[in-house]
Amino acid sequence: LPLPPGPKKLPILGNILQMPSSENEWEVYADWAREFNSDILHVQAGNNSLILVNTVEIAKDLLDKRSAKYSSRPQFTMSADLVGWIWSFVSMPYSDAWKERRRMFQKNFHPSDDSIHKPREIEFIRQLLPRILDTPEDILPLTKHMMGGITLSLGYGIDIHPTNDPWVDLAGRAMEGASGYPMPGTFLVDTIPILKYVPEWFPGAGFQTKARIWRGLQERFRQEPFDATVRDLNAGTARPSFVSVALSRIDDGPDAARQRDVIRDTAGMFFAAGAETTGSSIHTFILAMLCHPEIQAKAQKEIDETIGTGRLPEFSDQANLPYLAALVKEVMRWRPVTPMAVPHKVIEEDIYNGYYIPAGSTIIPNVWAMLRNQDHYPDPLVFNPDRFLKDGQLNPAILDPTEVVFGFGRRACPGSHIALSTLWLTAASILSTFNITKKLDANGDPIEPHMKYFNAMICYPLPFECEVKPRSKTAEKVIQSAVDY
Ligand code: HEM
Numbered sequence: 001l002p003l004p005p006g007p008k009k010l011p012i013l014g015n016i017l018q019m020p021s022s023e024n025e026w027e028v029y030a031d032w033a034r035e036f037n038s039d040i041l042h043v044q045a046g047n048n049s050l051i052l053v054n055t056v057e058i059a060k061d062l063l064d065k066r067s068a069k070y071s072s073r074p075q076f077t078m079s080a081d082l083v084g085w086i087w088s089f090v091s092m093p094y095s096d097a098w099k100e101r102r103r104m105f106q107k108n109f110h111p112s113d114d115s116i117h118k119p120r121e122i123e124f125i126r127q128l129l130p131r132i133l134d135t136p137e138d139i140l141p142l143t144k145h146m147m148g149g150i151t152l153s154l155g156y157g158i159d160i161h162p163t164n165d166p167w168v169d170l171a172g173r174a175m176e177g178a179s180g181y182p183m184p185g186t187f188l189v190d191t192i193p194i195l196k197y198v199p200e201w202f203p204g205a206g207f208q209t210k211a212r213i214w215r216g217l218q219e220r221f222r223q224e225p226f227d228a229t230v231r232d233l234n235a236g237t238a239r240p241s242f243v244s245v246a247l248s249r250i251d252d253g254p255d256a257a258r259q260r261d262v263i264r265d266t267a268g269m270f271f272a273a274g275a276e277t278t279g280s281s282i283h284t285f286i287l288a289m290l291c292h293p294e295i296q297a298k299a300q301k302e303i304d305e306t307i308g309t310g311r312l313p314e315f316s317d318q319a320n321l322p323y324l325a326a327l328v329k330e331v332m333r334w335r336p337v338t339p340m341a342v343p344h345k346v347i348e349e350d351i352y353n354g355y356y357i358p359a360g361s362t363i364i365p366n367v368w369a370m371l372r373n374q375d376h377y378p379d380p381l382v383f384n385p386d387r388f389l390k391d392g393q394l395n396p397a398i399l400d401p402t403e404v405v406f407g408f409g410r411r412a413c414p415g416s417h418i419a420l421s422t423l424w425l426t427a428a429s430i431l432s433t434f435n436i437t438k439k440l441d442a443n444g445d446p447i448e449p450h451m452k453y454f455n456a457m458i459c460y461p462l463p464f465e466c467e468v469k470p471r472s473k474t475a476e477k478v479i480q481s482a483v484d485y
Pocket residue numbers: 089090091102105151269270271273274275277278281337338341342343344405406407408409410411412413414415416418419
């Protein structure tokens with residue numbers, strides 16, 4: 001049977017010369033889908049066979065319905081062998097080790113139990129608001145720091161300083177070297193693995209220096225916050241967290257030490273997979289409000305009319321704010337945080353719609369293209385929360401972007417409930433208390449936001465300027481009183 005269509009391949013090199021840069025891969029893949037009139041494509045990048053999936057229907061057919069075959073991950077020499085992120089279950093191959101960590105995560109942080117994550121999110125968001133009041137120009141770093149704090153606090157229960165926190169700093173620096181996310185091709189050693197044996201002093205082996213520094217940070221990030229939690233637990237001062245709950249559930253048999261290592265490694269995923277991703281969606285929310293004052297005003301009106309102006313929004317208000325729910329969905333759709341989700345790997349050969357899928361192929365779900373599909377979302381470039389509403393209520397007939405942005409099948413994001421509740425409460429709290437407007441330049445003209453994103457495995461808006469002011473004196477008082485929460 002033929003491979004799925006795709007650009008013409010050269011002998012040995014395959015499509016390596018046509019491969020797009022990581023800046024806009026998803027756009028090129030969507031263009032190829034149109035050019036070859038197929039939503040499933042095959043490209044060959046050197047030794048790597050890639051299957052590009054451009055519709056949600058095909059992604060579900062393969063990654064959900066055939067998940068027993070399609071749930072592994074491609075492996076990369078730089079991140080796994082040289083930097084040492086082999087313990088990260090986001091990038092582990094489909095294996096017993098992955099299953100054990102995934103089960104551990106879900107058992108101790110299940111979506112049906114919000115007793116730890118929601119109160120912690122409320123606490124951090126209520127501390128955020130007065131900080132925005134003090135230094136509104138820092139709204140982007142403050143929200144980023146908050147996400148680092150929430151994820152570390154949920155993972156470990158350790159205390160986080162309001163700014164310049166050493167744990168957030170360590171985790172952030174460790175993640176710089178976490179090409180643990182399987183984004184192929186960043187380093188030549190990923191394409192030619194034998195290069196991993198080239199010594200650091202050898203000319204051109206700068207990647208070895210990077211790997212050595214990143215490995216040091218990775219090892220500290222893996223161990224030190226866990227050790228701090230164990231110290232707090234022994235001192236009786238630990239706050240509830242993934243680690244405290246999971247440790248309380250292990251039995252003291254001969255397997256206890258190994259189970260502790262699994263808990264330690266799973267805890268690292270809260271920050272590694274949750275901080276930058278959710279932070280990115282919060283920054284996109286701020287950017288969308290900046291660009292669309294009329295949508296901001298409509299959401300504020302809904303909040304004011306539903307809960308009044310005398311208190312901050314609570315999770316219990318969620319069901320009564322359909323426009324805000326639609327707005328959050330549109331934030332997730334408009335600028336997807338991970339435009340190609342996280343690639344899967346198929347472990348056995350397969351046949352789909354008459355095409356041959358070679359074993360070992362990397363499957364890239366083009367989430368960006370799925371969320372710009374005109375059939376699901378007419379005028380897809382426009383930021384329009386109303387597309388999700390009918391008669392003032394959420395319309396279940398419209399494809400929910402959260403079915404796409406969090407990936408597919410057995411590897412789908414296990415932290416989506418944490419991401420969504422944090423994004424919702426942050427958006428609700430900021431909208432109820434602040435106005436986000438364009439800054440004025442020296443001539444009094446509004447400064448238009450540049451709309452540029454840092455594009456990689458995880459995309460986020462590059463810093464942009466905005467004016468953030470409390471909506472009223474009452475709003476200021478509400479913010480101040482929330483500090484004592
Ligand atoms: C807006 C925020 C987030 C987005 C867009 C997002 C997106 C994703 C995506 C696309 C995947 C890969 C799914 C696949 O392979 O099909 C993933 C995996 C994962 N996410 Fe998230 N995520 C977010 C927040 C979080 C949070 C808050 C946590 C934890 C606190 C988290 C933990 C994980 C973990 C552990 C995995 C690996 C799952 C596995 O390989 O089995 N994520 N996420």
